Each structure stands twice: as structure tokens, then as C-alpha cells.
Amino acid sequence: MPAQAKETPTSSGIVLDETTGQRHVPSSIRADGSKRREIRIRPGYQPPEDVKVYRNPSATAWQTRGKGGVPGAEGLSANASNQSNVSAASNKNAKRREAKKKAKAEEQPEQDGKKTEAAGVTEGKAEGAEQALDxxxxxxxxxxxxxxxxxxxxxxxxxxxxxxxxxxxxxxxxxxxxxxxxxxxxxxxxxxxxxxxxx
Incomplete structure (x- = not known):
């Protein structure tokens, strides 16, 4: 009789017989000395003890905080490949923004080494200044x-x-x-x- 190769039992005690491919709970001996018979498990059945508990990504990230490396470090190579896939529209918008910045710089030259008060205004206010009313x-x-x-x-x-x-x-x-x-x-x-x- 050949020895059956058995995998380690799951948390519910189910063992997979690799030769036949069937799953079963192996026979065991009770405390009173009587023998408990082997129980076959139907294919596809997953007992509740073996079902993995759902962990949302936030909880997992919270538990593993501090264990990883630099945040975003593994994404650097991915970002480089994504840069080549940037759409034409975003390129056009970027060029437009650059041109607008250059035009503003030319309109408001530096005086006596100090920038004018309007040059220090935030971008949102600068756009409002362009549309300034009379x-x-x-x-x-x-x-x-x-x-x-x-x-x-x-x-x-x-x-x-x-x-x-x-x-x-x-x-x-x-x-x-x-x-x-x-x-x-x-x-x-x-x-x-x-x-x-x-x-």
C-alpha cells in the first residue's frame, strides 16, 4: 500500500489527498478511546473556518504602516512610463499655462530689483486681475x-x-x-x- 502524500490540514482540519484529489477530515481518536471515522468533503465546499476574513485596504495599510519603504518609491518607474502616455490635450494645456506665465512676466517687469505688488498675488487672484473691471x-x-x-x-x-x-x-x-x-x-x-x- 503506497503512502498517501497529504498536505497540512486547514484551520478546519480538512486535508487534501494529492493522489485522488479528494478532500476529507482524517479519522481521529476521541478522548474516550473510540475512533472517529473519516469525513469526506464535497468538492467546492469551503467551511466558514477556512473563509478569509475581509480586511479593507485602510485597515491593512494601518497595520503595515512603517514597515514599507519610502511611500511612492515603487511607483517611480511606473510614473516614468505613464509620462510618455500623457494625452495631447494635457500637453497643449501645459504649453498654454507656460505661455501665460511668460506673458505675465513680460507685462510686469521687475522694478528696482523688487517685484511689483501684483506679481506676488496668488494665481487665483492673478486670473481675477486679468478680468478686472473698469x-x-x-x-x-x-x-x-x-x-x-x-x-x-x-x-x-x-x-x-x-x-x-x-x-x-x-x-x-x-x-x-x-x-x-x-x-x-x-x-x-x-x-x-x-x-x-x-x-
Missing amino acids: PDAEKEKKARNLKKKLRQARDLREKKDKGESLLPEQLAKIIKINELIRELDSLGFDADGETKSSV
Whole structure:
């Protein structure tokens, strides 16, 4: 009788017989001395003890933190191959950004070795500066904001006159009514927010 080559048992005790390819739980002896018979396992059956527990990637990464090398080091060679596959559109956009930066640098030359104040502005604000409105439009925009604040302050003053209690911030807005009117006046608008007619 040839010796059967057996694999190490799984956590549930199932052993694979390599000669026949069948899986079974081998026979064993109980504590009272009686013999437990061998149990055959149907093909494809996976007992719950052998099913691997699902571990989400975050938990796995948390457990293995500090064990790896430099983060992203293995991806360096992959990035080099991906660089060659960059789309034509992204190349075009990159060239456009470079040209825009060069144009800005030419428009705003350095004066006395110091960059102008506008050159130090962040990129988002720089784009907004390109689309800057003419001074009249800026005045109107500021006047609209001041009119809105003035209207809110007057509404709060009416509430106060009716006897409603107001928060300290609301009282501060009421106090600033005259200041808002002065600012509107300096922009060329009257107390109602209408443009002053030049007489």
C-alpha cells in the first residue's frame, strides 16, 4: 500500500489527498478511546473556518504602516512610463499655462530689483486681475454692496424703534449707518444709493 502524500490540514482540519484529489477530515481518536471515522468533503465546499476574513485596504495599510519603504518609491518607474502616455490635450494645456506665465512676466517687469505688488498675488487672484473691471464698474459694485449694508442697517434701526431686542452685532450695524452714507458719498452716490447728478 503506497503512502498517501497529504498536505497540512486547514484551520478546519480538512486535508487534501494529492493522489485522488479528494478532500476529507482524517479519522481521529476521541478522548474516550473510540475512533472517529473519516469525513469526506464535497468538492467546492469551503467551511466558514477556512473563509478569509475581509480586511479593507485602510485597515491593512494601518497595520503595515512603517514597515514599507519610502511611500511612492515603487511607483517611480511606473510614473516614468505613464509620462510618455500623457494625452495631447494635457500637453497643449501645459504649453498654454507656460505661455501665460511668460506673458505675465513680460507685462510686469521687475522694478528696482523688487517685484511689483501684483506679481506676488496668488494665481487665483492673478486670473481675477486679468478680468478686472473698469473703475466705473468697480465703483458700482462697491456701491451695491454699501447700499445692501445700508438697507440692512436701516431695517435693523426700524426693528429697534419698534421695540425689538437686537444683538450687539446688529446694534453695531445701526451705528455704522452714517459711515456707510459717507462712503457712498465719496463714491459719488447719494444716501439712497442713486448716482449724484452733476449740477
